[in-house]
Amino acid sequence: MKRRLEWIFDGKKYAKTRDGDKLEFRIKKHQSVLLKKLGDNNEQLQINKITNLKIASANINGIIIKPGETFSYCKLIGLPTRKKGYLLGMELSFGQAKAGIGGGICQISNLIHWLVIHSPLTVTERYHHSFDPFPDDGRVLPFGSGATVFYNYLDYQFTNNTEHTFQINLWFTDKCLEGGLRINTELDYT
Template identity: 80%
Template sequence: MSYDQLFFNAINSYSSLVKKRKLISQRHPLLYFLAVWARRIQRKAIWLLDNKNYTKTKSTTALQYRIKKHQSVLLKKLGENNMQLQINKVTNLKIAAKQINGILIHPGEIFSFCKLVGQPTQKKGYLPGMELSFGEARAGIGGGICQISNLIHWLVIHSPLTVTERYHHSFDPFPDDGRVLPFGSGATVFYNYRDYQFTNNTDYTFQINLWFTEKCLEGELRVNKELDFAYHVFEKEHQFLKIGDQFYRKNEIWREKFLKFQGGKVLDTELLTKNFARVTYTPSDYMELRLEK
């Protein structure tokens, strides 16, 4: 069997799985909520019993050296989506950011987004924002806080910190609108069993700082001692595909580690992740695959 045929079969299997999952959740929503409840209980039990050292210490004083800074626009054009959900998202982001801003990650500690932020609820002031679920964009309490986990992940992959838990969306709902980062370079969260975690396996102490400007969420990753190396993250093999009547998007995220001195000598090159996702819009440029079953 050819590589193209294997690829085609894999896509068909993926599409069938997505359709079945959606069908089950639509017909039996109670089962979905029971599954979520059970997974949340399981995660809380893990937090209680795993004896791991999770980050909890904050400092209002910034560590001396900055590793990476990034910003993301707060209000974006996302198809025909309700702009009020975008406005509500800003409120959600500000509530969640307070739980993370200034957090220190000491040697041996684990950063857990969900453990730090907690469950987004109306009682805490969270509003309905846009979230991606069941293969579509819709309103949900606390929706939009993935913008923080996306930003943090981008900072972390420019450092020697080790990502130990990360998820990404299985579909791409909106065309790029001023996208700066490579597709699929973020990290989605859903309290509390879809967490974003990384571990500090180094001898350095790191710090995440978050703040807001009029138009952007901004963040930085800092460290207590200057590193003599840095990272460059880039995209390869980006492509839109059409198979049958469905569109898909694929790419690879790579990283180079290089010395800050000695002419920027590259020390290591590694593949971080391969992305493949269903697209719910019509791309302007794509390759159509017509393969026989």
């Protein structure tokens, strides 16, 4: 309830417009492997995670972040429920992996955070996982560079304090979740 009140009264303008047409210029692209190995982890939770990712990504793909707007992961995704089609997936809670409805959707927030930190956008709310569930499974990003979310307590937010318009695109290949951060004009930023 507190978070919902914040969304209404905090004075921020939240990004909500989506556009199926990609903005012209790409700032960053990244991919994340869908199925990972975790000891005795229930493989079905990993398979279900893919369904969860596809449902959640549909709420973010194409989102436009205009100057002055704030992106809120939880506001865009909403509460993951069975009614929305979410399945049991792996969640990380108090240092342990467990099954939970909508589990695994942090993979999207992790990917988005990696895109955002390679841009002039300003991260305003971020939490990281308390432990690394996949320490030796082909890690390409350092542990601690992710962004955990848990509706509606732990959100991932960033603000566009620039004069440019940005867009997040998400898509899937057979083995990966892929994402790109795009902009409406060329940007001299490295």
